[in-house]
Amino acid sequence: MLPGELKPILTALVLPPTGPLLLALAGLLAARRGRKAGLRLAAACIVIALALGSHAMGTLLARELLPPVAPVQAADLQGVQAIVVLGGGVLPEAPEYGEPQPHPRTLARLRYAVRLARQSGKPLAFAGGVGWAGRSGAPSEGAVARRVLQEDYGLGLRWLDDTSRDTAENARRMAEIAGRDGIRRIALVTDATHIARATAAFRRAGFEVVPAPTGLMLPEESELLEWLPSTRGFVACREVIREWLANLVARTAG
Known part of the structure; x- marks a missing residue:
C-alpha cells in the first residue's frame, strides 16, 4: 500500500x-x-x-x-489567463447514463467554471486523475470531465491533467502542462471549504491565483432543521x- x-x-x-x-x-x-x-x-x-x-x-x-471566502467578481477575471477546475471525484457506475459521470462536487465545479468561462472568454483547464480513495480501475476525473464538458456544454478543455491524485499533485502537474504555454495567472475553481488549501498549493507551484470558490456554506433550511x-x-x-x-x-x- x-x-x-x-x-x-x-x-x-x-x-x-x-x-x-x-x-x-x-x-x-x-x-x-x-x-x-x-x-x-x-x-x-x-x-x-x-x-x-x-x-x-x-x-x-x-x-x-x-x-473567509467570497465569490469571485467579474473584474477579478480580467487579468487571468485561464480558469482551472479541480476534480472532486467520479461516479464509476451510473446505470441511468450507461457510463461514468462526475461526482456531484465535480459537476458543481464544472458548471460554475463554464459560467465563468462564458462570462470572461477565458479557456478552461482541468486537474484530476483517480484520487487516493478512488476504486481500482475507476476512470480518471479528467477523462469524465472532458466528455461531459463537450457533450453537455459544448466546451473543450485547453489543458488537461488526468493523472494527479491529490491537491498538491494537481498544482504540480498543471504547472507542468499549462506552464509550457506560459500560463501563470489563473482563476481556481473548487469548493469553498477547499479553496484556501488549493490556492496555497497552486501558489507554491508558481501560479498567481484568483480564488473562485463554489458551494459556499450558508443556511439552507429553517433554523430548527439546520440544527x-x-x-x-x-x-x-x-x-x-x-x-x-x-x-x-x-x-x-x-
Missing part, C-alpha cells in the same frame, strides 16, 4: 461520525472495567457526534476554523474539519 492510500483511511477514522463514536466505544469499554470517567467520555462523544451532524454546526465551524442532525450536516462538518486538519498539517510541515 502506498503512503497516499493511507490518507483517506486515516481521515475516515478521525472525522465524524466515526472518530467521536470510536471514542464513545472506548469510554464504554472503560466503564465496563469500573471507570466512571468512561461513561462521561462516552456521553460527551455521543453528544459531540450528534452536534457534528447538524448543518448549522458545519456553517459555524466553517466561519470559525477556515479562512437537527442530517446527512448534509454530517457532510458539511466532515468537510470543514477535514480541511482544518489538512491546513494544520500543511502549516506544521511548512
Whole structure:
C-alpha cells in the first residue's frame, strides 16, 4: 500500500461520525472495567457526534476554523489567463447514463467554471486523475470531465491533467502542462471549504491565483432543521474539519 492510500483511511477514522463514536466505544469499554470517567467520555462523544451532524454546526465551524471566502467578481477575471477546475471525484457506475459521470462536487465545479468561462472568454483547464480513495480501475476525473464538458456544454478543455491524485499533485502537474504555454495567472475553481488549501498549493507551484470558490456554506433550511442532525450536516462538518486538519498539517510541515 502506498503512503497516499493511507490518507483517506486515516481521515475516515478521525472525522465524524466515526472518530467521536470510536471514542464513545472506548469510554464504554472503560466503564465496563469500573471507570466512571468512561461513561462521561462516552456521553460527551455521543453528544459531540450528534452536534457534528447538524448543518448549522458545519456553517459555524466553517466561519470559525477556515479562512473567509467570497465569490469571485467579474473584474477579478480580467487579468487571468485561464480558469482551472479541480476534480472532486467520479461516479464509476451510473446505470441511468450507461457510463461514468462526475461526482456531484465535480459537476458543481464544472458548471460554475463554464459560467465563468462564458462570462470572461477565458479557456478552461482541468486537474484530476483517480484520487487516493478512488476504486481500482475507476476512470480518471479528467477523462469524465472532458466528455461531459463537450457533450453537455459544448466546451473543450485547453489543458488537461488526468493523472494527479491529490491537491498538491494537481498544482504540480498543471504547472507542468499549462506552464509550457506560459500560463501563470489563473482563476481556481473548487469548493469553498477547499479553496484556501488549493490556492496555497497552486501558489507554491508558481501560479498567481484568483480564488473562485463554489458551494459556499450558508443556511439552507429553517433554523430548527439546520440544527437537527442530517446527512448534509454530517457532510458539511466532515468537510470543514477535514480541511482544518489538512491546513494544520500543511502549516506544521511548512
